[in-house]
Amino acid sequence: MERHFDEELTRLNEKLLSMARLVEESVALAVKGLKERHEEFGRDVLEREQDVNLLEIEIDELCMKLLALRQPVASDLRFITSAMKIAGELERVGDLAVNIAEVSLELLKVPLLKPLIDIPRMASIAQSMVKDSLNAFVNRDEKLARSVCERDDEVDCLNDQIFRELLTYMISDPSTINRAVGLILIGRHLERIADHATNIGEDVIYLVLGKTIKHHIEEIRREQETP
């Protein structure tokens, strides 16, 4: 019985890792298609969406089964509820990769506004955050999880920079507006991907420590207790 439970937890880990790999690749493909101006990459991303969705449901069903049949407590319970949350985050990352691919496919119909530098950089940080957050999860690596959360600021700064630069393009030449708005949207999608990786990082820290660090809750509660 115990061994069977361990096997199921291993299966859950593997499914989450496959899902993470799939969405990471989707993000990479979506941005690659935009940068190298190849439609096929964007189309690949759209085709992968269904696999991502199916994996989310499989993980959810496996977690519900484990909760119902094994009635786990303490760290096993936290592991399973974290897995459900992480699958939800990964599914959103997959959706955002689809959104990026959709905008990219539109942008391929018109000439490139400017050589892309910051967007691929942002994409590569966001991808590494998704990857590391999942590695942190399977290895219960709190340090790695914290490093994911720390990288979020860098992505936010890059997005802000991209936004400001594109605004100046639009203002000086209104014929660029359509394309600039497309790139602004892609920047925001990448920023949200980094946010989801950060959420996963916070879930991992909760899993390891057994307490939540979300929303700086400890400081707030301490303040409330101090008269």
Add this chain to the structure above:
Amino acid sequence: MERHFDEELTRLNEKLLSMARLVEESVALAVKGLKERHEEFGRDVLEREQDVNLLEIEIDELCMKLLALRQPVASDLRFITSAMKIAGELERVGDLAVNIAEVSLELLKVPLLKPLIDIPRMASIAQSMVKDSLNAFVNRDEKLARSVCERDDEVDCLNDQIFRELLTYMISDPSTINRAVGLILIGRHLERIADHATNIGEDVIYLVLGKTIKHHIEEIRREQETP
């Protein structure tokens, strides 16, 4: 013991309803501040954020306690895991209200670009979706949950309309770019609020039926089984 469990489930319901009310009001205030050009409404939204975050954590902790101590099965188990997911969705709605308030506060520094009609309409639909999704949850009302999911298309259409209209403003008069981009962002935030309400609607349907309708999973699985 059984009665105590019921009381705790009632407490969970109440906490979720308070959280929903709080974020609904935040969305309303954020858009009202923009429409009526009053800074104080936007500031109110920023101040409420911490209460929303605290409620999310309280709900999460209560759910973990119920899972560990009561070891629920079947519909009680689904109820508790759904509650955790719904608290996560509501927290994101709260975040989006803050994002809207932040953009609005910036937009108040410059003259109004155009009388706002579609954005308040979108906001009021998105709000009603959040409200109804929670009512559907506490009353296990599958029909109401489905009506929430159906309203999502309307919000998407409105957002598309707003986006296209603002593009024409920017193209014909580049001095409107900054303000138009702000309103485009607010439209997208409202669209995402409607998406979160739709996710809650799907969770409710799962809770009532005991099976997921997400991602049209049944059709996909049927197709896969057909040789």
